[in-house]
Amino acid sequence: MLMAYISVFDMLKIGVGPSSSHTLGPWRAAEQFLIELKNKNVFNTITKVNVQLYGSLSLTGKGHATDSAAMLGLLGQNPVTMPVNNIPVLLNEIKNSKKLNLANQKLIDFEIEKQIIFNKNFLPFHPNGITFEAFENENLIYTSTFYSIGGGFIIKENPDEIKSTENSIKYPFPIENADELLNYCVTQNKKISEIVFANELTVRSENQINADLLKIWDTMLECMYIGCHTEGILPGGLEVKRRAFDIHQHLKGDLVYNNQHEWLLAIRKTEVKFRAILKWVSCFALSVNEVNASLGRVVTAPTNGSAGVIPAVLMYYMVIENHNATNEHVKQFLLVAGEIGSIFKKGATISAAMGGCQAEIGVSSAMAAAALCELLGGSPQQCLIAAEIAMEHHLGLTCDPVGGLVQIPCIERNSMGAIKAINAAELALETDPKNVKVPLDKVISTMWETAKDMNSKYKETSTGGLAIKVNSPDC
Secondary structure, eight states, X not given: OOOOOOOHHHHSEEEESSOIIIXXXXXXHHHHHHHHHHHTTOGGGOOEEEEXXXXXXXXXXXXXXXXXXXXXXXXXXXXXXXXXXXXXXXXXXXXXXXXXXXXXXXXXXXXXXXXXXXXXXXXXXOSEEEXXXXXXXXXXXXEEEEEEOSTTOEEOSSGGGSOOTTTTOOOSSOOSSHHHHHHHHHHHTOOHHHHHHHHHTTTSOHHHHHHHHHHHHHHHHHHHHXXXXXXXXXXXXXXXXXXXXXXXXXXXXXXXXXXXXXXXXXXXXXXXXXXXXXXHHHHHHHHHHHHHHTTOXXXXXXXXXXXXXXXXXXXXXXXXXXXXXXXXXXXXXXXXXHHHHHXXXXXXXXXXXXXXXXXXXXXXXXXXXXXXXXXXXXXXXXXXXXXXXXXXXXXXXXXXXXGGOXXXXXXXXXXXXXXXXXXXXXXXXXXXXXXXXXXXXXXXXXXXXXXXXXXXXXXXXXXXXXXXXXXXXXX
């Protein structure tokens, strides 16, 4: 059976950091839980709600702000639009009052330490489990379990319990794998971005697609701007110093600007040599993930932990490769990136709890490589080669966040993933597709097999690798 269509706007979601699987997913699960309560006609009788976290959501939940996300979702806050500065205010209000305004409609008792329960055991269906329990006085009257599968996507064991209006829509180019995408490009004589755009037109108007893509880009640009202009220490207790600010200060020289759009234009006017290019790209990537680590607003691309790769590579194209780049180039880039990400999700995973960091940084690097390759004039075949090269050199990458925080090594990995994406695109442009030995679908299959073979302690549990070595006595 074919999977439901995965839109570009599913792969590139606007949300709040630091993690799409541990923050945005549980937030969305809480929203869905509220909908279920009202559909079951039990919302008005509820006096208490418990949140049970399982597996990876429990083991790294504190560092990934899973508890905070669940509460914000229960409050009825929208991660796309709510002012992020309000987050600590709302959370402190719950902590101090021991009350939670459920769906912003009903005040109930809520003691954080008692009603958010961290269970270290794993549920059998998926490593990221979250169960909401609704009580009338002390009687359990409703319970619902969700699984956060990466990129802000949530599922239930019975998929029909979360309805999708897009499942029944007939798309002109249904795509399950890279071979199918390439076949459409060849037979229709179209670029990847053109095939993807035609599919998106099935559910959105051209004006809506254009507006939504530019909103995604503007969010990315604002995120980079904030990260490059904010100094200090990241929250969470590791005392990690923000580096994007200092790098940006050294690079920008006497640039003059007043906002992110003027900033973009100002950087475009500078002449940049090779070492400075590396520093600029790294700076862009670091800036995004420092904002992400601070519960700022980012775009999952395809996850929050890998949110810096795609904006850094797109920014590279606009300020280094093509100073005359327009919004059309931005939209083209995002369409390609989104489709490549969806193919990885269908054929493997974008969840670090399922596949390690190869599923996050590796996928984001592949997405960015293919998108950049198309902008640089690559054929559809070469774009898929670029994605393959990028992923091939991330295979086996583990997820071992120190302290359960999306900081070490996560932030630096975004800069490495961005540089690899640029390199992969350039290699692909110099590759004759006739000589390719490893097609993209094969590397996606290999990634999934690697994910299944990987020890669970390297899958976002903070029980192996750097997570236990950094603070151990022999270091």
